[in-house]
Amino acid sequence: MINVSNLFVKIKKDLILKNITFNIEKGDVVALAGQNGAGKSTLIKSINGLIKPKSGAISVNGTIGFMPESTTPDPKLTVSEFLSYIYYLRGDSFTPDLYSKFGLVKKIDSLCSQLSKGLKQRVLLAAVFAGNPDIIILDEPSAGLDPQFQLEMIQLIKAIDKGVTVLISTHNISEIKELSKKVIILRNGEISYIGSTREGNFYEYF
Numbered sequence: 001m002i003n004v005s006n007l008f009v010k011i012k013k014d015l016i017l018k019n020i021t022f023n024i025e026k027g028d029v030v031a032l033a034g035q036n037g038a039g040k041s042t043l044i045k046s047i048n049g050l051i052k053p054k055s056g057a058i059s060v061n062g063t064i065g066f067m068p069e070s071t072t073p074d075p076k077l078t079v080s081e082f083l084s085y086i087y088y089l090r091g092d093s094f095t096p097d098l099y100s101k102f103g104l105v106k107k108i109d110s111l112c113s114q115l116s117k118g119l120k121q122r123v124l125l126a127a128v129f130a131g132n133p134d135i136i137i138l139d140e141p142s143a144g145l146d147p148q149f150q151l152e153m154i155q156l157i158k159a160i161d162k163g164v165t166v167l168i169s170t171h172n173i174s175e176i177k178e179l180s181k182k183v184i185i186l187r188n189g190e191i192s193y194i195g196s197t198r199e200g201n202f203y204e205y206f
Contacts, residue, residue: 001026001135001165002047007056009039009046016042018190020056026134029166031176031197034186035206040169041069043186044139047167062134062165069139069169073123075113079104082112083126090131102126102156118149125156135165142175154178173203 002024009017017039024030032040045051047058048066073082080094087094099105102122107115112123121141128136141157142150150172157179160166168179176183177197185193185205193205 001028001061002167003057003059004043004047005057005059007043007046007058008054009042009051010054011042011051015054016189017046017053017186020186020191022184022191022194024165024167026062026165027163028182029160029180030168031180031183032167032169032186033171033173033176033183033206034192035171038186039189040171040186041139044068044137044167044169048137060135063131064135064137065128065130065133067124067128067136067138067141069143071124072120073112073115073127075111078109078111079115079123080108082123086127087130092131094126094130098126098129101159103152116149118145118152121145121149121153122156125153133164135167136160137167137169139169140171141168142170142172150175171206 005021007017007020020043034040042051046053047060048064083094099108102125104122107119112120142153145153154175170176180197183197183202184191187206193202195202
């Protein structure tokens with residue numbers, strides 16, 4: 001579903017990603033891990049076509065639903081208005097059962113600006129599924145959330161339908177173990193580890 005080969009990405013004068021190569025197959029749930037500044041967000045933006053690589057190749061087979069880091073739903077709209085609009089733009093319709101799935105039943109008429117960070121993240125996650133994408137890419141979906149909302153976000157991600165390919169950027173080791181069987185770890189813009197999250201010492205490659 002996602003093939004990255006010999007990828008180099010340069011932003012201004014800085015070489016951010018160096019010789020990145022990996023494959024993600026259909027239905028895989030993969031964690032993209034590393035410390036802040038390791039290059040995770042740059043790689044995700046490159047996969048989404050938001051950053052042009054210096055060299056190398058990226059091949060994506062399927063449609064992508066993308067939840068970027070540090071974004072918020074439109075503060076002027078209610079939850080129902082925002083989600084209905086996003087789904088309309090993608091040729092889809094937001095059905096009432098999805099409010100229940102994402103724990104938003106009591107917030108349908110609330111302005112997005114009045115929601116807690118955790119609830120805003122739920123709204124954004126619900127928006128990602130507009131158009132039934134083949135691939136879901138989440139950039140630090142639980143960053144800045146309190147422990148309870150982190151657990152809720154993990155449960156929502158775990159409920160994603162089987163067969164959908166998921167790539168999750170995170171530096172939370174417990175989240176990596178809980179959500180994925182495979183991890184790609186970046187360090188200083190290079191891959192330091194690709195393998196199973198069942199390996200007890202994978203975090204040593206951060």
